Amino acid sequence: MTPGLLVHSAGPWCTVQDLGRSGFGRLGVAPAGALDPLLLRAANVLVGNAETTAALEWTVRGGVFEIQARSARVAVTGDCSLAIDGLPVAPWRSHRLTRGQRLSVEARGDLRGYLAIFGGFAIEPVLGSLSTHVRSALGGWQGRTLRDGDALPLRCDEAPPASELHVDLAALGARPQALRIVWGPQDDAFAADVRERLLSSTWHVSTHSDRMACRLTGPPLAHRSGPDIVSDGVLTGSIQVPGSGEPMVLLADRQTTGGYPKIATVISADLRHFAQLRPGEAVRFAAVDLDQAIALRAEQEARFCAWARSVAGPRPAPDAAADAHVLATTNLVSGVSDAADGPVV
Amino acid sequence: MPEDRAAPDVLRMLAVGDTGLCVELGDGISPQVHQRVLALDAALRAAAWPGVVETVPAYRSLLIHFDPLRISPQALRARVAALRRAPDLALAARRRWTLPVCYQDEFAPDLAELADRAGLAGAQAIAVHAAVDYRVYFLGFAPGFAYLGGLDPRLATPRRPQPRPAVAPGSVAIGGTQTGVLPMVMPSGWHVVGRTPARLFDIRLAEPCLLRPGDVVRFAPVPRAEFAHLEARAASGTWRPAAEDLP
Numbered sequence: 001m002t003p004g005l006l007v008h009s010a011g012p013w014c015t016v017q018d019l020g021r022s023g024f025g026r027l028g029v030a031p032a033g034a035l036d037p038l039l040l041r042a043a044n045v046l047v048g049n050a051e052t053t054a055a056l057e058w059t060v061r062g063g064v065f066e067i068q069a070r071s072a073r074v075a076v077t078g079d080c081s082l083a084i085d086g087l088p089v090a091p092w093r094s095h096r097l098t099r100g101q102r103l104s105v106e107a108r109g110d111l112r113g114y115l116a117i118f119g120g121f122a123i124e125p126v127l128g129s130l131s132t133h134v135r136s137a138l139g140g141w142q143g144r145t146l147r148d149g150d151a152l153p154l155r156c157d158e159a160p161p162a163s164e165l166h167v168d169l170a171a172l173g174a175r176p177q178a179l180r181i182v183w184g185p186q187d188d189a190f191a192a193d194v195r196e197r198l199l200s201s202t203w204h205v206s207t208h209s210d211r212m213a214c215r216l217t218g219p220p221l222a223h224r225s226g227p228d229i230v231s232d233g234v235l236t237g238s239i240q241v242p243g244s245g246e247p248m249v250l251l252a253d254r255q256t257t258g259g260y261p262k263i264a265t266v267i268s269a270d271l272r273h274f275a276q277l278r279p280g281e282a283v284r285f286a287a288v289d290l291d292q293a294i295a296l297r298a299e300q301e302a303r304f305c306a307w308a309r310s311v312a313g314p315r316p317a318p319d320a321a322a323d324a325h326v327l328a329t330t331n332l333v334s335g336v337s338d339a340a341d342g343p344v345v
Numbered sequence: 346m347p348e349d350r351a352a353p354d355v356l357r358m359l360a361v362g363d364t365g366l367c368v369e370l371g372d373g374i375s376p377q378v379h380q381r382v383l384a385l386d387a388a389l390r391a392a393a394w395p396g397v398v399e400t401v402p403a404y405r406s407l408l409i410h411f412d413p414l415r416i417s418p419q420a421l422r423a424r425v426a427a428l429r430r431a432p433d434l435a436l437a438a439r440r441r442w443t444l445p446v447c448y449q450d451e452f453a454p455d456l457a458e459l460a461d462r463a464g465l466a467g468a469q470a471i472a473v474h475a476a477v478d479y480r481v482y483f484l485g486f487a488p489g490f491a492y493l494g495g496l497d498p499r500l501a502t503p504r505r506p507q508p509r510p511a512v513a514p515g516s517v518a519i520g521g522t523q524t525g526v527l528p529m530v531m532p533s534g535w536h537v538v539g540r541t542p543a544r545l546f547d548i549r550l551a552e553p554c555l556l557r558p559g560d561v562v563r564f565a566p567v568p569r570a571e572f573a574h575l576e577a578r579a580a581s582g583t584w585r586p587a588a589e590d591l592p
Binding site for chain 1: 359360361362363364365367369372373374386398399400401402403404405406407408410413414417418483484485486487488489490492529546548553554558
């Protein structure tokens with residue numbers, strides 16, 4: 001019997017994500033990947049996976065999952081209530097479950113989090129990644145969000161007993177009062193007082209936000225001379241200002257190029273916080289320079305890696321031989337499906 | 346300026362946060378500026394500097410995605426500025442594609458209106474659209490979606506006020522001064538003037554996108570019966586559109 005993870009109940013927008021698909025922007029392919037890469041990596045560290053292993057990204061609600069393997073080690077990161085067969089257990093740590101046991105994830109403080117499982121999923125990568133990009137029906141589980149009744153094949157049928165680990169929340173860092181940006185590349189498309197308004201205003205997350213962009217409402221940012229530029233490349237964190245003047249922060253499912261001026265760019269260390277912003281929530285921005293941005297990122301990375309090293313003892317790694325059944329059990333084109341039933345934006 | 350140097354082509358370099366550097370090689374949209382973009386892109390791909398994650402060409406600029414913990418933006422700028430184009434550096438081969446297009450009504454809901462606006466008969470509008478060697482500037486928006494330059498100004502039309510929620514793959518469409526082919530079902534505000542049986546994006550192929558930046562595309566009108574025939578062959582993998590290499 002193929003080891004699997006049965007989805008009893010999937011919250012909205014539960015998808016398979018890893019750290020994203022890089023190298024294919026030139027083909028128009030979005031990176032996708034975990035909106036909070038640090039939480040994904042933490043969940044993987046807890047179960048003994050490589051940090052790049054794909055996990056489930058749960059959203060808004062959580063979900064109920066049943067182990068269909070002899071045993072499995074799982075870890076859930078993100079603030080939630082967790083139960084095994086109805087009995088509450090601690091989140092932010094690993095747990096070993098056996099066949100038939102059910103894990104319930106109920107979101108609490110966080111909007112999104114990750115469920116990692118020892119060995120990961122036996123799903124064939126698409127363009128080098130297991131990340132789901134729903135809009136183009138690419139990657140992950142059949143290119144779509146998970147549905148009740150989905151059974152995701154696992155690489156490992158068994159997770160050997162080992163000491164369980166927990167996350168040091170200090171290693172993840174807290175959300176700063178104001179999210180940090182660096183100006184540009186097209187800040188010169190806006191007058192000085194308009195640029196100042198980006199920093200002095202309190203913005204609110206629009207209900208139309210999704211994995212593609214966090215749309216913000218607030219006082220419009222008027223362009224000096226129209227909202228059109230010669231289309232150029234964008235990246236995750238680009239703050240585009242379309243004709244409406246209301247900025248949008250591009251996130252993992254973003255397009256690869258765009259034709260609106262980008263007044264500023266969210267620094268890479270702070271991007272993860274967009275995973276947790278709820279519709280209606282207030283957001284403020286503060287400007288830093290490039291050197292500060294890189295220093296903040298280096299600090300974040302050093303803190304996380306110090307924790308990861310501190311817990312990585314002699315733990316069993318997922319068995320490489322488990323890969324052998326992957327090719328036998330997955331359809332090579334399982335990452336592709338008709339986009340007709342995808343969302344329309 | 347010496348022909349073997351890429352650096353003098355650089356108009357400006359703009360920081361895009363702490364993980365991106367946008368190198369602009371000209372101000373407008375032209376094949377000459379675009380050729381410099383492709384040359385810089387090829388040079389960076391050949392150089393494969395540690396810390397450079399990927400490069401994304403557009404009309405007049407190249408966005409370099411980099412890992413700031415592996416290469417500093419200052420070092421990256423200095424390296425780009427000092428870049429010499431190797432004399433034997435070959436750009437990716439450019440091809441001229443002939444894409445059959447059926448312009449008949451069922452595939453062309455917006456053709457009559459476009460022709461009217463341009464003061465052309467339907468058949469003339471088709472002839473105008475099919476008479477151009479379009480240049481592939483870049484792929485963006487969606488996997489395999491090519492921005493084609495060279496549309497006859499008479500056919501340029503602002504986007505529809507209300508995008509259609511789902512437009513069929515293979516649809517040949519016009520948006521503003523651009524024309525293109527939709528690689529998959531997607532929402533679109535572009536005006537649909539025909540459909541090609543060619544597959545623009547096929548994830549099962551080693552090179553999933555049919556078109557590359559720099560390629561040339563020409564549309565060839567075909568009747569409905571031939572469209573259906575080619576469509577069936579494309580579905581079974583026994584037909585791809587014809588291409589010839591460009592010098």
